[in-house]
Amino acid sequence: MKITYRILFLFLVISQFLSCIKSKEENVIKKIAIKKATDKSEVNLINSKIDNFSFPVDSTLKVKILEPETFHNDEVDPNLDRKIWFGLFKIKDNYTLAETKVTIKHAHDAIIDESEDEQTGWNISVATKDTCVVLIEKLAYLNNRDISSIRLPESIYPGDNFKFSFEGIEYVLSATGDKKGSDWIEVSNYKLYLTSKVNGKEITDLLVAQKSFDDQMIKIIFAGDIDGDSKLDLIIDTSCHYNLSRPTLYFSKTAEKGKIIKPMGVFSYVGC
Template sequence: MKAVFKTLFFIIIIFQFISCNNSKKEIALKTEVYKDSDKETEIVENDPVKEEFSFPNDSALPVKIIRLETFHSDEIQENYNKKVWFGLFKNKDNYSLAETTVSFKRVNDPILDETDEEKTGWEVSAQAKDSCLILIEKLPYFIDGNISSVKIPESIYPEESFKFSYKNVEYTLFATGKKKKEQQDSDWIVVSNYKLYLKTVVNGKETTELLVAKKNFDDQMIKIIFAGDLDDDNKLDLIIDTASHYNVSSPTLYLSKPAEKGKAIKPVGVFVTVGC
């Protein structure tokens, strides 16, 4: 039985990688339908991905991020207890970033362990667990303090866009792809060939960058977890759950400070986990 569970667990992981003090809040502007077909064609031609529809590359992202929960053995690395962690905390609509003491403890994994005495799982814990959205390993530009944020929709579907202003910069999140109702009388939308972009306009200069690309979804949709300034440079940073499978979670960190010259943002870290 243990071998069967482990086989199913690794199949799901492989599937995911292949298919795949008050804070100042800014005001979003509007949501609209994105139908500029000429612009869409130009963007697709300049994508870092084309037919494979898999972005970002999870294995190439260097920054470690985790959550406060219990995980399977290979989802937490042994050296994590030696790292310094910063927690992103939410209190109502306010956010803060603070260095946080994190504990890693071996515990029973009810999915993979054959007996109650086995302890192959990891329990990740810290104080103020209820308000901690994510833990990020310490980066040189992280400082303790309140984080300004902006309210944006949790999901952007194909042919939708959301325009907003943050720190005197104009941004637009928009998506391309295909969508259809699962059945004629159903409210459930099936999405495929999905791409999520961020358009940035600074002093009249426009840049457009791909954030996420997924070929298909299994009872899941891309979700934006956080939008605000994490790396203290007065520019937009994002945390997006890029998972395409209902039993997988993939919070992905996008920061502006490490972005290449002429770019506005860059994916730097991801934490892929399987529910069961």
Template sequence: MKVTFRTLFLLIVIFQFLSCNKSKTETAIKSSVSKDSIKESKLAVNNPVKEDFSFPVDSTLPVKIIQLETFHNDEIEENYDKKTWFGLFKNKNDYSLSETKVFFKRVNDPVIDDNEEDKTGWEVSASVKDTCVILIEKLPYFIDGNILSVKIPENIYPEESFKFNFKGIEYTLFATGKKKKESPDSDWIIVSDYKLYLRTVVDGKETKELLVAKKNFDDQMIRMIFGGDLDDDNKLDLIIDTASHYNASSPTLYLSKPAEKGKAIKPVGVFTTVGC
């Protein structure tokens, strides 16, 4: 009888020991999953945007891009009429890229000019009548014709992500930073320490690149303008308005072909303008 009781006691101890180990293992797994799910949002806390840091830096982007509007004198360079331009055009949900004749005309700038007779402003127009998204100076790998595009959200706020597949490559756009409501009953979100990233997975190999970084915003938010293949290499290119102020516009061109080895994309051009 004593032997039987002792055996039973040992079995209970062993069972409790195994149960304890199993519980610890499950807890560790759950903890690991939880950490992975919030790792991206914690990047902003561990690596906040410095007060003077902004990315990309306009002065480092060599490719010239413009839009079809009227601009201040210093926003259009004198030699622009000598360049060959390609226009990105949108017709309903389809996009095309084509060489386009662009015209530059001096016009009155109501914000700057003192008199109606003064003409310091620039009016930019094009021969193609379709809706023009952007004009880009001719690059060696541009080809006339329709281009494939992908629909992506206009805004990606901190702790949000958008995963998609484009031409067999897996991409994820995700953002880190801080966000809060302007007031408890407001729909307006205040964003700071913002960083937008692009994660790319090709044949199981992952790369992650910073697209935009802004410390603060003034009634403005980073806006996605276009996603698709502009440089004819079957990889994603982007156009993003990277302005952080409501009175500014900064459509920025990101191309995959000029990217450094091991990278998926690179900012190459920007057109920054102010309204008044």
């Protein structure tokens, strides 16, 4: 009987040991997979498995946005050149919004294509590419005009609060989460908020939520009035991975009643 118990106990110890090894191996595999991922859908799949919560959710953002550059085959719908587009252009420190012709053509993908003759990628081009910040599909409230803007810190870290005024309205950008390190700050459980007053009542809207980051941080690309209502709009890179870019468009005009701002569109693509 004692021998039987000893054998059973030994079996349980070995099983737990092997289970621990397997768990550690799976974590290592996940990390390696992210670093080696070169496909947008692959990166998104890995992120969705690792992070149980993120905001905003790409699938809920219906406004199409693009950037003038060359991308992998699965990152661009070539039929989008049939839409009417407005470009947000930066000339020195000034911004303008203007209707522009967008051309999408096959191009050499330096990462995927094995020879110079192959052209599996897509190139998005406009007449003034070098000054184009983002392309936004035509919406009823977009028109050709100069855009008022404000310079904001590129990143807001957990514990930071940045107060500013835009078009006579007071705002606060703030962030929560965990951070550690000095030369390189590692952030987790991150949430970025925008606070302002609506009809005299203070409102705080969630802009971004990410569980963890891999050599990346949330970055504010643009802040100003794109939709023409004299209130703050934003373009934020909401990516949590160093090889993934995710410029995300936020408009104040479309915010629900009692809210400040609403995420409207996103364009996700990988760097290599």
